Amino acid sequence: MNSFLQIAICVLLLSGCSFANSQSMPYKSWYLGFSAPNYMEVWIESADVVDIEEQVYPRAMSGNAAIQTPPNNTGDPRGWPERPGIGKGKNVTGADLPQKIYVRWQSLVEPQTYQMVINVPESTREIMRKEEKVFCAFDGKWITDYRNALVINLAPGGIAKIWVMGSCLPAIEVTRVQAVIDPRGPYEGKSGGKHRPLSAVSKAYVEKFDVPYGSWE
Template identity: 70%
Template sequence: MSNFMRIALVVFLLSGCTFASSSSMPYKAWTLGFSAPDYMEVWIETADVVDIQDHVFQRAASGIASMQAPPNNAGNPRGWPKRGPAGGGKRVTGADLPQQIYVRWQSLVEPQTYLMVIKIPEATREIMRKGEKVFCAADGKWITGYRDSIGIRLVPGGIARVWVGGPCMTPIEVTTVKAVIDPRGPYEGKSGGHHRPLSAASKAYVEKFGVPYDSWK
């Protein structure tokens, strides 16, 4: 079975949304966030979650991934960050911890539309359940912290790197995933092949410096 067919099967399964209890984790909800390198704009058409109770949460996240575009091309999009960014996040309310995250997004600097399924193993969920004593410099207190967020960095070429983190906690990198191109194009083929427009700042950077694909290998 091809990668696209596997992803298409997941899309077929993501046809409903049922709410579950969050009994397997020590907090009420976890957060799903997305980011992109400087100027490398990303539009998330949908990020759907299947939790460990096999309940589906459609459009758990969507919209613009967190990104900076410093003026005068002063930013640097090259490479992966040493400390995984949480990105613009949304709490996945009512869900248990995830087993799979399905993402369909537009990489606007290419432009290209990608599909991927991120499988979350039990080892990652154990990290998310584990509490640690940590000092929070912001308020000068020791707390029991949890890595209750999943941060996903999306880069041109259809590559995603995933971290788990939380307030006052050091993020832990858990996986890197290579997506496939969605042959239907943007918006599942409903836009006549038209992607969202690129911002002026991103367009100016790409026209001058190009897209540094080699920095994300």
């Protein structure tokens, strides 16, 4: 083997090792999900992600947050869930782990438009990188799982609570954020102050019981 080929192979091997070591997470993508308390409907105008490489992923998620609206006012929106679900969202493909998440949303029961910045600490990313052995009841096997889902629960008053979880690993609460009112109103002031309509079932609940402010502290 000539010296040029030896050098070329060494360079390839070294660059491959360097590339592997530069990977921040042990999976190809992570999931960004949103949910809201029963009847407290939310419309996400935009959720923009900045990863730890300073790359921006605009509108990583938009649309309705996951919610339950049981008939006949039988649901209870008060307080945070003991076992939060994964929410409605998307895989953030091509991004590294999150550094910041910018969210602007409409709280339809109020109605009000909020915006916030979630600063994701390194401690949260460490949880997301950590592999754990867990028995997965879904398929009855022990698996290696990661908490590769970041789930944001949005409540009236602009309160957000954030968890990380895996497909078979329980959720870990990582932070709580108080959003501010967006003075421009819905759609950055482009809708003449009109929010999206509230569904009939949620409207009926709020008219009877009101919004349980104070239960999401």
